[in-house]
Amino acid sequence: MATFRLSRRAALAGAGTLLAAPRLSLGQGTAPAVMPGTSARPQANWGAATGDVSADRALIWSRADRPARMLVEWATTEGFRDAKRLNGPHVTEATDFTGKLDLSGLPPDQEIFYRVRFQDLSDPRAASEPVVGRFRTVPVSRRDVKFLWSGDTVGQGWGIDESRGGMVTYESMRKTGADFFIHCGDTIYADSVIPAQIRYPDGTVSNQITTPEKSKVAETLAEFRGAHRYNLLDRNVRAFHSEVAQMWMWDDHEVTNNWSDSKDLSGNAAYREKHIGQLRANATRAFLDYAPLRINTDEPERVYRKVSYGPHLDLFMLDMRSYRGPNSPNRQEVAGPETDFLGAAQLRWLRDGLASSRATWKVIAADMPIGLQVPDGKDAGGRALFEAIANGHGPALGRELEIASLLSAIKANDVRNVVWLTADVHYTAAHHYHPDRAQFRDFKPFYEFVSGPLWAGGFGPNALDDTFGPEVVWQKAPGTNNAAPGEGTQFFGEVQIAGEDGAMTVLLKDLTGATLWQRRLVPEPV
Structure with missing residues (x-):
């Protein structure tokens, strides 16, 4: 694979004219505007x-x-x-x-x-x-392609400490010489305050850069924009952006934790702005200002899109946030507005796009995993609420009905070589889904690969849901909540597609760039 990389010195200079940048007052933990x-x-x-x-x-x-x-x-x-x-x-x-x-x-x-x-x-x-x-x-010919994916940047209070090298996961990704990077969402944590100091598990104190906008949850347009600017204070991020093409998605933390249009902030003391619609409007404007994302001419705020990357690869980047119904016990037996996750229009776009694709691989980049249970507290009756698709063992119910219809359509249309990539849960894993293990069986086997966070607290592992028959092939998780960056809890994934035969190799890596696990997938003929 022919690649070119700027020198580290040139990348740093070009990615922000560092010497001309404002001096960072680490003693106060503040970066002046x-x-x-x-x-x-x-x-x-x-x-x-x-x-x-x-x-x-x-x-x-x-x-x-x-x-x-x-x-x-x-x-x-x-x-x-x-x-x-x-x-x-x-x-x-x-x-x-x-x-x-x-x-x-x-x-x-x-x-x-x-x-x-x-x-x-x-x-x-x-x-x-x-x-x-x-x-x-x-490329228009069959050359080798390499790309990366991950998610979750500056979450749970973990920010930029230059004395520790900053967000070093980005530097490890830069060194791969990848063609492009998919950010699967949580590009910022608008709801996460960055303190001037934070303590690591070994007792040492991290002196973090802070800004006025990151000293509280984002509510105004200026504060959401400031959250995006904060990430760009990190020299690793700027150097990475200058060398690796970006493909951004979004999830919940670009607005606030676990948001949907039905999010109730009335009891959240951190927010003076209680209207989720206003928060979403400000967050959307800021995201579109800072994301290197081409605006859709028909729907200016649409994030889901398809990108064809040569004969071997079609990318389908989803939006599992903007069209969903409210978080609920997720056990509805009939599909309707409350079971929406992708929404009817996006689901139809994805189904038709997969069926018409002639690429060797159809990669679905998702905000959230399919078969991992992601809880969101309990309702007034004590029933568990769910943030993602899975709702516990059993037949397809609630949001699973939408995924079941998609998987059935993939099988009915004989769509081959579909792979799912996602982040969100703050650990890394390889999952294999098979109808022989499943409660719902009308689908073809497929892999889902999970990797993240880029720079946030480590969590997991999450419990599996047997509806679609997932099996943990491999995983690495901290086993504790909000495990610190640098403690073996930051991850990204790498995909290599061979131009000659189209074989796909998936590698799960840690923040140093070390490969923890990998698998080579041979495509079915298309």
Whole structure:
């Protein structure tokens, strides 16, 4: 597999002009905000990222510290010979000074180098230092492909401690030289406060960077945006974004824990804003400002989408949050609004997309696992409530009815080589689902691989639900709640697809990049 990586020094400089960034006061545990007008020219200290790459297109994202004009150059050589220069959008307070430019007309399967500057609006001669990055466009031939997935960043109070290297999982992922990365959700924890100090199990104290926006739960648009900016204070994150194309999804913590449209915040003292609809609106706006995600022209706030990545791979990235019914005991016998998890429109899109796909592998990137029980407290009658799909052993009921209909359609349409990837539960595992072990049996066997968190508390393992016959092939979990990062509790997954025969190798890795488990899957002919 031909890959290119910027040097670590170049990546750090290009991913945020680190030397020009505001000094971090670790003694106070606070990162002062960059204020417009404090420099003679615009600053771009938050780096740049590439998203939703295709054979001839790629989205470039970056942020300035003030109103400015985004300028982008791209070339097929690191020296930027014959570079093409494009005028991007004006960035203003309307988008928190973030900008996106959708490059088109790119050559397929080509290493692309880019640099972003921000031009001062009052003096066109004054522009920011360039932020540089690279990515590779999607192949049209059968070449090797490597990609990563995980989820859950800056959760349960665990934040950035530069004396411990920051969020080092991102640096380990950068070193893989992957083509792209799927963030399966919880890109931020809007409901998680970052304290200036937090204690590790060995008794040592971690001095963490904090910001005003991360000193409380996010409620206003500014606070949600500040939660996204917080992650970009980490040099590992910026370097990773500059070298590995991103494909973002979202889950609950982009808004608040276990949210749906029916979420009741009336008894939550942390929130002055009690209307979940207002929180969702602010969170959505902030997510779309900061995610390197191409906006859907028909539905501007739609997150689920398909990305084709060469002849061997079609990716179906889901949204298991926006269309769900309320968390309940999840035992309904008949499907309806209360059993929705994907929702009718998304379910139909996924079923039809899988049936029409001619790629060797159909990878479904999901917010949450299928067969793991994820509880959400109890109702007034003492019955357990469920946050995910599973509801305990037995026949398909509640949200499982939607998944049962999808799995039956996959079998009826003879869709081959379907693999599920997910995160959410804060440990890593390989699950195999088979009708011979299941209560519901009208489906083809398949694998589901779980990996996370990237930088958050470790949890699990969760109990299995036998409805679809899952079996734990392998797993690693801390066995305690909110286990600290750096204690062997941070994980990501890697997928390698061989161009020659289409074989897929799945590797589950820890925060150092060490492979803990792997398996090679040979595809059925399509």
